[in-house]
Amino acid sequence: MSGDSKLFKDALGELGDVKPLVQERRVTLRKESEPSERILRERRAAATRLTESEMNPLSGEYIELVAPWDPIEFKRDGVQNGVYRNLRLGKYTVDARLDLHRHSVEMxxxxxxxxVRDCVEADVRCALITHGKGEGRKQPALLKSCIYHWLPQLDEVLAFHSAQKQHGGMGATYLLLRKSERKRQENLERHQRRF
Structure with missing residues (x-):
């Protein structure tokens, strides 16, 4: 017996009558073999929410409001200034339009x-989104502010700018979209044939 255990036993002996602690009986909980209907519904709802967020990359976080008469604009690095100027001036043919009037923010x-995905798939390079200015509303320019916040999050959007008066002015936005992979490949082949 080591010196430490002898000291321990001697110390216990001085305390007198030492008894071991009584252990309480433990109850074994039965695990549910199958989840309840409520749990299954909650799991399905969570999976659906995850799927929707994966399909729609646009964040639903706080959006800073833009004034109804303020222009909105964005240009990715690599977009030529002349191309962006032509977009801003409405010189490109608008090949597709989306009207968001009477849409909720989620819609x-x-x-x-x-x-945007349909436009890229159909090789649309310039599109127009009409969102309105929201003047006289409780939250003016809400959809306009959302558009300003969302579009830079989409890789397919190279640039955007508030439209010219004939296309809706500050209540609409021009979009310059990335070429589809098929169109890029066609351009590459066409340029290679020149050399």
């Missing part, structure tokens, strides 16, 4: 993602 969010 508009889904519509914008779907519209």
């Amino acid at each position: 508009a969010r889904s519509a914008v993602v779907e519209f």
Whole structure:
């Protein structure tokens, strides 16, 4: 017996009558073999929310409001200044349009993602989103502010700018979209044939 255990036993002996602690009986909980219907519904709802957020990359976080008469603009690095100027001046043919009037924010969010993807798939390079200015509303320019916040999050959008008066002015936005992979490949082949 080591010196430490002898000291321990001696110390216990001085205390007198030492008894071991009584252990309480433990109850074994039965695990549910199958989740309840409520739990299954909650799991399905969570999976649906995850799927929707994966399909729609636009964030639903706080959006800073833009004034109804302020222009909105954005240009990615690599977009030539002349191309952006032509977009801003409305010199490109608008090949597709999306009207967001009477849309809720959530409806508009889904519509914008779907519209941009459809445009790229159809090789549309310049599109127009009409969102209104929201003048005289409780929250003026709400959809306009959302568009300003959402579009830079979509990689397919190279640039955007508030439209010219004939296309809706500050209540609409021109979009310059990335070429589809098919169109890029065609351009590459056409340029290679020149050399």
